[in-house]
Ligand SMILES: Nc1ncnc2c1ncn2[C@@H]1O[C@H](COP(=O)(O)OP(=O)(O)O)[C@@H](O)[C@H]1O
Ligand code: SF4
């Protein structure tokens with residue numbers, strides 16, 4: 002087996018503000034190989050973006066990360082500025098949720114892509130970089146790329162802009178792409194096109210992809226492995242098949258019950274189903290007590306009893322249908338009861 | 346880009362011509378004939394008619410307008426024979442009470458007003474952007490709190506009040522600053538600046554408030570802007586990212602400054618009055634007091650000219666900061 006492209010061990014991210022330090026991500030561990038897609042799912046505020054940004058050491062002010070992050074053989078948490086600059090945009094690239102605000106309003110698309118190239122290959126002339134940008138825009142399916150390269154971000158439609166952003170992220174052929182809700186701002190049909198494009202480019206470049214989404218349907222149509230996050234911790238981890246067919250965490254089961262896969266969904270008229278279908282409001286790690294963060298919303302907590310409230314469950318190995326696969330869930334229940342009971 | 350420049354220039358010329366037309370119609374059409382003041386007392390009708398003809402105030406406003414515009418390019422001659430006076434191009438009219446063409450009067454006063462306005466502009470930009478940037482970088486800190494108060498005060502207090510305050514405190518009470526007079530730059534740069542510090546402070550104080558606010562807000566936006574995070578994610582260094590942040594701040598600041606050229610000149614009139622400086626504003630006021638229509642019209646139009654040129658320069662600089670405009 003080749004070395005993993007991404008290895009995260011016991012990642013904790015904490016925020017310091019107003020004299021208080023609080024963890025917002027705790028004890029996260031994942032391993033991701035080239036050519037594979039790991040989907041990170043969870044409700045808004047569960048720490049997906051922070052996790053993605055921690056991997057690139059792009060945390061907002063006041064946040065700090067502990068643990069271990071290795072990207073393409075590089076220790077990210079101990080890397081100095083120069084090493085980080087070399088890694089960012091070259092070993093690991095990011096597609097941000099909001100393509101409009103992730104682009105400089107004062108630069109045309111070509112200048113963005115040229116910048117991405119020249120930051121890592123200073124010897125490439127601006128001209129050559131722009132020529133390369135045209136090729137790249139063509140590759141991601143933007144019509145009339147020679148013309149598009151001179152357009153400014155506000156002159157693109159959302160879908161086209163997202164394609165351009167993908168071109169920008171992939172121009173240096175990163176080993177790892179972190180795509181933070183790459184389709185959330187888009188129409189359902191465009192969503193499917195962008196996901197298909199990402200998958201196609203991933204195969205072509207053999208890169209690993211961390212696909213962040215709060216939409217379980219998106220995950221179903223694009224992931225190989227899935228990490229379900231709840232309140233900054235991993236609730237469940239496993240292959241797409243295990244997660245969909247035999248979820249071991251009540252939260253995952255709830256999501257699963259609420260969301261048909263994207264391909265199925267399109268057949269039933271593109272209706273959008275969201276994670277909100279689980280009653281109750283998500284808890285942040287900050288407000289969580291010593292017990293399971295999901296306990297206030299968990300229909301099964303009563304079956305387990307006090308333990309859910311006083312002791313946080315650790316991820317434990319669950320049955321898997323994959324050969325050599327890993328399936329983990331952080332729940333005190335060893336087995337989930339039949340689906341209809343979960344849904345109640 | 347060429348289209349943009351051409352369009353701006355044509356607009357500027359067109360605006361100047363229309364302002365001239367409106368001003369001349371307004372003043373020459375609706376004012377008392379200035380010839381009456383010049384004719385002396387007693388003033389028999391035939392003398393007055395002669396004076397009117399000599400001063401060319403007997404003509405219609407439209408004729409005045411045409412002559413004025415013509416005078417700007419080829420000069421203008423009043424009267425004939427021994428009485429003849431010539432006002433060379435660019436002629437902004439002739440002031441009979443002062444026995445001087447308005448252009449010369451303006452040229453005498455212009456250094457004062459320009460010194461005042463340019464100095465105040467520089468001070469205001471330095472203070473405004475500096476304070477705004479410091480407030481954003483140390484948000485909630487002492488500089489931030491001070492400059493928020495400063496901005497509130499500056500935005501709400503009228504110029505003349507600040508002027509009188511500065512005059513009172515620094516000029517009379519502390520005897521620290523000269524409270525009137527102007528020394529030309531070529532004579533002594535140090536004295537020139539020394540005499541202008543008071544009015545500069547007053548003028549820039551009023552205008553700086555806006556720049557503090559815009560710079561602070563904009564820089565705060567930029568400091569957490571996704572597109573700068575994205576730039577870091579592409580592998581850019583802090584320095585490269587900061588350069589982009591600065592551009593994001595400069596665009597709205599420049600746009601604001603273009604609008605403030607007018608306020609700067611308007612404020613100068615008041616500051617000149619308060620600090621007894623003999624600049625364009627003072628010239629204009631004396632023209633009004635003495636019913637000297639040529640001065641009023643000439644100075645008004647010259648000021649309009651300054652403002653429009655100032656705006657034009659700002660407009661032409663904008664595309665350098667914001668490339669989106671280049672494509673327009
Ligand atoms: N700049 C910040 N300062 C303080 N807390 C933050 C900041 N950004 C995010 N958080 C907190 O971190 C948690 C995770 O946020 P995020 O990773 O953006 O969630 P997600 O991407 O899953 O919606 C949230 O609960 C949020 O309150
Ligand atoms: S540990 Fe308890 S509360 Fe948490 S998910 Fe499992 S059953 Fe529900």
Ligand SMILES: [Mg+2]
Pocket residue numbers: 049050051182
């Ligand atoms: Mg997010």
